[in-house]
Amino acid sequence: MNKKMDDGDFEEINRLIQYDVDEALRVFRSGDFGKRLRARIAADERTVKAKSFLRRIAVPSATLLAVSAALFLLNVHRSPAPWPVHPRLFAAVLRQLPAFSRPAAELPSGPAGVAGMSEAGGGFQSALALAERRKKEEERETPFRPDGPRVPVLSLKKKMEILYKDKVIERVLVLLIGKSKEV
Amino acid sequence: MSAEDEARLFEEMMTYQEAIFRICLGFSRNPSDAEDLSQDVYLKAYRSLGRIRSPHAVKEWLFRIARNTCLDHAKKLQISRLFEKTTSPDNVLDTRTPEFSAVTSERLKLLRRAVSRLSKKQREVFVLREYGHLSYEELARTVGAKAGTVMSRLNRARIAVARFIKEAGHE
Structure with a gap:
């Protein structure tokens, strides 16, 4: 080359x-x-x-x-609540309730009124008023009912009053018994 | 190295600007690209001035940067030509002087094509020697090979170029 x-x-x-x-x-x-x-x-x-x-x-x-x-990402992929209530289901339940017809202030207070209210379709508001009333009744001082274990909760002052009355009755009875023995 | 030393060194480097330009011309085969490549070489040298170990060998260091920069550029050019149809530097119309004869222009095109056909190792020794005018010792240190190896590579490159021009001229 x-x-x-x-x-x-x-x-x-x-x-x-x-x-x-x-x-x-x-x-x-x-x-x-x-x-x-x-x-x-x-x-x-x-x-x-x-x-x-x-x-x-x-x-x-x-x-x-x-x-x-x-x-x-943590916020988006957070695990859901154990028993989730779907908003649509909740809305459907609300929709199925009877229509709101009368305000609570106008509702009659007696049981007859409650019955009438139900008949008139008082709906959710009437059910709420009834529940309120039942709660108040329970809170009120009610005598001991043998048919149920529910006992109203007494205040300390009330308890002392009852105790004092018991003691007075006891003393009166003791005095009466003593006098009868003397007679 | 102090800032003054660096400035002095850079001034010394600037004395080799024509040699660097010639080397870049040999690799790129285009005067415009050669100037851009020369700027790249000096920019790289300027950035790594603080890392220079032997200021006495600044010439060889600069030539090594030039060689690496040009080879990188050639590689990039090869890749870009695979994806787009760019004009080869050999086919660029040379209009540097009006009296540029058609015959010389044709011969120059042949020379550039012959250089581009050389293997990478042959091309680098050919360009550094014929365009950059490096001595055999400088060539060996720049390329990182023995002087004997460099000389034989250079000889083979010269023969290949001369043969290509001769054969192409007879066609």
Whole structure:
């Protein structure tokens, strides 16, 4: 392969390279390479400064974002309540209740009134009034009922009164017994 | 290294700007790209001035940066040509001088094509020697090979280029 090449071939390569380089260098020298380079270095330094600033704020921002995302995901994927009441089911139940016809203040207070109210379709409001009334009755001081274990809760003052009365009756009975023995 | 030393070193580097430009021209085969690549080389050198270990070998260090930058650029160009139809630098119409003869222009195109057909190792020694005018010792240190290896590579590269031009000229 080498035998086929003579010095003229290599000289032509050198000549062509020289020509190529000379022409390119002529254009290169006509421009101010140093000035352009300095401008580019200055622009690069500005970019580096901007990047370093971004890098400084990037870490706290990313952390904040990650924490926010984690909290959001925790909130979204939280396990539901053991016995969830679906809002639609709740709304359907409310809708099936009788219509609200009369305000509670106008309702009659007696049992007959309650019955009448039911008949008139007093609905939810009447049921509420009845429940209120039953609660008040229970709270009221009622005598001991043998048919049920429910005993009204007495205040301390009331208990003392009862105790005092018991003692008075006991003393009276003791005195009466003593007198009868003497007689 | 102090800021003054760095500035002095950079000034010293700037004395090699034409050699760097020639090397970039040999690799890129385009004067405009060669200037951009030269700027890239100096920018990289400026950024890593503080890391230079032996200020005495600044010339070889700079040539090594030039070689790596040009090879990286060639690699990127190869990849981008796979995806888009760009004009090859060999086919760029050379209008640098009005008196540029058609024959010389054709021969230059052949030379550029011949250089581009060389293997990576042959191309780098050919460009660094013929365009950058590096000595064999400098060439060996820049490429990271023995002087004998570099010389044989260079010889093979020269033969391949001359052969390509001769054969293409006869067609």
